[in-house]
Amino acid sequence: MSCYIIAEIGVNHAGSVELAKKMIDAAKESGANAVKFQTFTAEKLVSKNTPKVKYQESTTDKDESHYQMIKSLEFSYEDHIPVFEYCKKSNIDFISTPYDIESACFLVSIGVEIFKTASADIVDLSxxxxxxxNAKVAIVSTGMATLGEIEAVVEIYRQYNCKLTLLHCVSNYPCATESLNLNVITTLRNAFFCDVGYSDHAVGALPAVASVALGASVVEKHFTLDKEMIGPDHKASSDPEEFAELVKAIRETEVALGSPIKAIQQEEMQMRKVSRKSLFLIKDVKCGEVIMPEMLTLKRPGTGIYESELSNIIGSLSTLDLFAGDMLKIGDFKLV
Known part of the structure; x- marks a missing residue:
């Protein structure tokens, strides 16, 4: 199965439907399978005294509170509808992250089938x-979480037979390479026996490509039209050119990973015939003479008899006169 690639628009639309549509077009052109938004109201999500985290302090107005920042990034319920319809028209999946049950209920009401939850909400069991x-598919980010916290959430989705994908994630923007711990993808798959993907907050394409090599079935990365746009997430997002390169690298990786079946590739056949070694005679052998080890050597090409058959040949009788330099063939000898 091809990796499912999500362009995380998040709040990079800055509350503009027209900008959101432009981002959908760019994500589609870049090769994304889906775009993801966030559904919330500031009043339900943030108390007035909530501080900003470090990356938000460095990418937004320092005089603006966390609440004011979140309020400025709201996408109204009404604005979701034309964006949702535009995704259907553009043949790209619409996903959103609801931050409360009321927002999730609204998404269900307009026909959203794929839900993504934020890492911070691993503890919001309700x-x-x-x-x-209510969802057909749930994608759950696991940044900042312990295995025990993840297990509690997995049990909920199993109780209701909801298709689940866990995303390995490190919740910093951008995330340092030494913190990525991509081997956790394998840990999650072995622990919970479900699909596992990767939510990428790193710089560059390499970590996402490596995640696919480790078996990630979903890759999510933040997406922007311009890193210099105003907002907390633009600088840590991929622009359309970077995102297209990411998609290309993932698709090439999938081709390179190929099949787990060890098979001789068609393009190896000539090399196999030429560069392998076959049994050759290093002295003349008379018809009826016993073939001994000292009469044989190994040389290219590999179109004759391999050394693995040597035990069947030693002690056999030549069926005709053979000469030094001849490649030994089936029919040149018979068992005694």
Whole structure:
């Protein structure tokens, strides 16, 4: 199965439907399978005294509070509808991350089938229960979480038979290479026996490509039209050119990974015939003479008899006169 690639528009639309549509077009052109938004109201999500995290302090107005920042990035319920319809028209999947049950309920009401939950909400068990009961597909980010916290959420989705994908994630923007711990992808798959993907907050394409090599079935990366746009997430996002390169690298990796079946490739056949070694005679052999080890050597090409058959040949009788330099063939000898 091809890796499912999500362009995380998130709040990079800055509340503009027209900008959101432009981003959808660019994500589609870049090769994304889906675009993802965030559905919330500032009043339900943030208390007035919530501080900003470090990356938000460095990418937004320092005089603006966390609440004011979140309020400025709201996408109204009404604005979701034309964007959702535009995705259907553009043949790209619409995904959103609801931050509360009311937002999730709205998404269900307009026909959203794929839900993504934020890493921070791994502890919002009521939200997970609602999604598990109403979504066709749930994608759960696991940044900042312990295995025990993840297990509690996995059990909820299993209780309601909701298709689940866990995303390995490190919750920093951008994330340092030494913190990526991509081997956790294998840990999650072995621990919970479900699909596992990767939410990428690193710089460059290499970590996402490596995640696919480790078996990630979903890759999500933040997406922007311009890193210099105003907002907390633009600088840590991929622009359309970078995202297209990411998609290309993932698709080439999938081709390179190929099949787990060890098979001789067609393009190896000539090399196999030429560069392998066959049994050759290094002295003349009379008809009826016993073939001994000292009469034989190994030389290219590999179109004759391999050394693995030597035990069947030693002690056999030549069926005709043979000469030094001849490649030994089936029919040149018979068992005694």
């Amino acid at each position: 939200l997970h229960k609602f999604i598990a009961q």
